[in-house]
Amino acid sequence: MFRMVDKSKVDEVKQMLEYTQKGTAKATVGNYMVVLRNDPLVRESMKYNKLTGRIDIVKKLWWNEEVCKLDDDGRTYFYYFFERYYKLTSEKCMDKALRIEANSRAYHPICEYLEQLEWDGQERIRYVLQRYMGADASDFVYEVVKHFLMEALSRIYRPGCKADEMLCLVGQQGAGKSTFFRFLALNDDWFSDDLKQLNDSKIYEHLRGHWIMEMSEMIAAISAKSNEEIKSFLTRQKDTYRNPYDKYEEDRKRQCIFAGSTNTRQFIPFDRTGARRFLPIAIDSSKAEKHILDDEKEARSYFDQLWAEVMEIYWSTENKSSLLKFSKEMEQEISEYRKQFTQEDTMAGMIQGWLDAYKGSHVCSVQIWKEAFDHFDREPKKFETNEICSIMDTQITGWKRAGVHRFSKEGYGRQRSWIREGAEEEGGNEPDKDGFTKLTKAEQLELPFDLPDREKG
The missing domain is CATH 3.40.50 (Rossmann fold)
Structure with missing residues (x-):
């Protein structure tokens, strides 16, 4: 350090500092900044690294051979420099000045x-x-x-x-x-x-x-x-x-x-x-x-x-x-x-296999729970039907969401449903304004058909 310090420049910088009435340099952030920006040894020696969030020493000083981060050893070297040549001995003010100076020259290496x-x-x-x-x-x-x-x-x-x-x-x-x-x-x-x-x-x-x-x-x-x-x-x-x-x-x-x-x-x-x-x-x-x-x-x-x-x-x-x-x-x-x-989902595979063999055009979660998994002994819990709904919406091919459908023949009542892709969306399960429900073609074919007496014979 002693060989690198220009004592004539140190004397010039000292003239820029603020002093007390007793003639000692004030240990202020401002005085530290004066030294950092005017002493040729430490001037432009540091930058704030936006990537690391640390201060980088970007030129060769008396302790480093190449660009490096400012660590505890570096702070100690700086402290000694300020104390030895400028009689500045406030570590807190030094740290603040180092940070201000580095931030004024911030950079992002990438x-x-x-x-x-x-x-x-x-x-x-x-x-x-x-x-x-x-x-x-x-x-x-x-x-x-x-x-x-x-x-x-x-x-x-x-x-x-x-x-x-x-x-x-x-x-x-x-x-x-x-x-x-x-x-x-x-x-x-x-x-x-x-x-x-x-x-x-x-x-x-x-x-x-x-x-x-x-x-x-x-x-x-x-x-x-x-x-x-x-x-x-x-x-x-x-x-x-x-x-x-x-x-x-x-x-x-x-x-x-x-x-x-x-x-x-x-x-x-x-x-x-x-x-x-x-x-x-x-x-x-x-x-x-x-x-x-x-x-x-x-x-x-x-x-x-x-x-x-x-x-x-x-x-x-x-x-x-x-x-x-x-x-x-x-x-x-x-x-x-x-x-x-993605690791195999056996439940989704079982549902897909059952659907591929299913002959109807509409299905509901309760139906899948009972018929695909042979769970006729009890009603499904909410989390179980939710799981089936999630599988139907995200992993099953060949089926899409449909409206409310009446599963009269199957015995599941009115349920939200899925329809086979390509099948006719017949709808007709919502009552009209007069309270009548339009039947699908399949449901119409299931109605009993008797001719009036006068048309018989």
């Missing part, structure tokens, strides 16, 4: 990196998973990957924005799935797979400073219970945290997104409420153009251009919120595609 990229015009979003993972280069894969990348970009330009879906690569071990996400983060420091527990009280410490968070171990051991925890965790847009030197807690908006990888095909636990948080993509390393680690330099360059393409789309789109939404048709396609990765 944004700075992305904004210096220049796209070469070649499309890569569509082909990146085919190139390195052997996935299809289809419109479907393109839309899913683009959606995930736009969520990632939005999270750093608009921290805390809605980004509650997780891209999951499903395929063989050794394909390089984790490496894919690490390279996707552009800098290894911006990637992490060190998220073991979602209920950790220090969860923000695991998230801060990272852009892509892989949850491979958690996905591998996912269960119905942990599935609920994951869904709840993904929907959060902020985390509450207090820095060691802060007095109050504050909400930290999330800047990261989450990804998953697994070797297990049917990794999504059965969930009748849906599993829309998971965006699975099947991969096949045998179909990949090259392994992602064959040429790391070339691969990282490819990912640079991938993000350059993403930036081009992002900044050329006026309504950026639209980039975070799938069309209804795409949501339906994803929902159908996701089924092959």
Whole structure:
């Protein structure tokens, strides 16, 4: 430090300070700021890192060799510098001045990196998973990957924005799935797979400073219970945290997104409420153009251009919120595609099998409970019919919701129903204004038919 300090400059800066009547420098935030902004050794030496929420030392001082975060050792070095050369000895005022100076020069390392990229015009979003993972280069894969990348970009330009879906690569071990996400983060420091527990009280410490968070171990051991925890965790847009030197807690908006990888095909636990948080993509390393680690330099360059393409789309789109939404048709396609990765629902299978053999055009939940499952010994409870309704609405093919239907022949009375797709919606079960109920054609055929006496013979 002594070799780096310009004592003539120190004397100049001392002339700018405020002093007491006794001639000692006042230990004020203002005096610390004067030194930080005028002494050539420490001037422009720090910035506030918006990604980590910490102060970065961005030039070589007397204790660091490269860019680093300001830690307790760094604070001690600063304290000694102020005390030794300027007789300033208030640690609290020093901390406040360091924070003010750093915040005045705030930066976001990922944004700075992305904004210096220049796209070469070649499309890569569509082909990146085919190139390195052997996935299809289809419109479907393109839309899913683009959606995930736009969520990632939005999270750093608009921290805390809605980004509650997780891209999951499903395929063989050794394909390089984790490496894919690490390279996707552009800098290894911006990637992490060190998220073991979602209920950790220090969860923000695991998230801060990272852009892509892989949850491979958690996905591998996912269960119905942990599935609920994951869904709840993904929907959060902020985390509450207090820095060691802060007095109050504050909400930290999330800047990261989450990804998953697994070797297990049917990794999504059965969930009748849906599993829309998971965006699975099947991969096949045998179909990949090259392994992602064959040429790391070339691969990282490819990912640079991938993000350059993403930036081009992002900044050329006026309504950026639209980039975070799938069309209804795409949501339906994803929902159908996701089924092959979802664990089997035996109850839904039994209902589908019974419906496929059923000859009628209308069914109700009570009928399914009794006839499909042979439960003629008691009436179903509300949660049991609700479960059947959920299955009918979300997992059964060939049937759709209909109105109230009279199940006179079956003995179930008037019930809300489902109708077979393609069957005539005959309706006619609601009384008209005069109190008469129009019968369906099937019901009319069941009426007894006797000719009047005068027409007989």
